[in-house]
Amino acid sequence: MKSASYSVLQRIGWPTANDSELDPQWRALLDQHPEAVIARVVEQHRSGYVVATDPETTLAVDSIAEWQKPRFPPEDRACVGDWVLLQVLDLHRPQIIAMLPRHNVIKRGAAGEHYRQQLIAANIDVVFIVSGLDLDFNLRRLERYLTLVSTVDQVVVLFTKADQSQVDEDTLSEATQQLELMGIAHRSMNARDAEQVSVLNEWLHEGVTAVFVGSSGVGKSTLSNALVGFEKMKTNEVRQHDSRGKHTTTYRHLIPLENGACLIDTPGMRELKPAGDEDLSQSFEDIEALAQQCKFRDCQHGKEPGCAVRKAMEDGTLDAGRLANYLKLQGEIEVAANKLAARQEQQAAAKVQTKALNKRLKSKYGR
Ligand SMILES: Nc1nc2c(ncn2[C@@H]2O[C@H](COP(=O)(O)OP(=O)(O)OP(=O)(O)O)[C@@H](O)[C@H]2O)c(=O)[nH]1
Ligand SMILES: [Mg+2]
Ligand SMILES: [Zn+2]
The missing domain is CATH 1.10.40.50 (Probable gtpase engc; domain 3)
Structure with a gap:
């Protein structure tokens, strides 16, 4: 098995078609491992990784043995969006042999007593912070999200459930004014309406990797489905009395889109602790x-x-x-x-x- 060409890899977010424009650190690692296959982590499970080697091919792979040691810092293991090099001796058990240094990462402090970081996604061009205009709306939480994603250059806030908003106008305009002062773009929409969701195409160009973050039930998977064009991700109704979601998405997924951009859908986060x-x-x-x-x-x-x-x-x-x-x-x-x-x-x-x-x-x- 061989690596796909850069122009094919671009459809799963590879930064360039031009060898001369490649990050020199990446170039050096590729030179060290000339037989290796380039792949991107598209799913992360407790038991291991699923990677893509092109938009149509995914493989379950073994991770580096060192990463599996309990003391190994979680932030040094690959996460969704990372680029890895595979040794493929046997198609049934390809093995990750190296990770390309990440260009950025979104993370948080993991819940629990001991200090640990939890990575959410790596090598991200655009973060969409999703916030539902329902009973769960909370400007303080939005400020917390904005702090956690500040490692990414392009941040956009999406207000979903505009079709059934329960947020009064003063509260919403306080939020939008704050965002405008910070120069952060925002859009309101019904996430179930594909036409309204198509405003996201302003950011979803070929080669761009975008991630949805936000509480459970805000409509991250609904937005993903609207962009993919079919029910790729499972969605679930929210609780009536407080509009909270039911933690339907349980692991992070990277989804290549027809137009050459990639989306990462993530599970809603209960706690947002700084790292x-x-x-x-x-x-x-x-x-x-x-x-x-x-x-x-x-x-x-x-x-x-x-x-x-x-x-x-x-x-x-x-x-x-x-x-x-x-x-x-x-x-x-x-x-x-x-x-x-x-x-x-x-x-x-x-x-x-x-x-x-x-x-x-x-x-x-x-x-
Ligand atoms: N009316 C309306 N319903 C929406 C909108 N966005 C999401 N919903 C509904 O809200 C519920 C939760 O949406 P999901 O897409 O599952 O939410 P999620 O953010 O993926 O939640 P987790 O996977 O639990 O993190 C579903 O029933 C959606 O149909 C919207 O803009 N308008
Ligand atoms: Mg979901
Ligand atoms: Zn002072």
């Missing part, structure tokens, strides 16, 4: 700009004199709920960042120990 390396300067640009004008450089925007942030809130130009959310996220990012630093220190120390042990063994036994 620790997020930056609030995009999602809360307004507040960070105000903070520059505070009298004290390390102003916590509490009771300090000369606080420009609190003044804006008192003047009514900054919403109190938005400020509270900013401070809450800032605190969560700090806690996660400390855990991340502690883990990195541990890993570095373990590396030094192993090195020293190997050196001792070598001097003692000569190997």
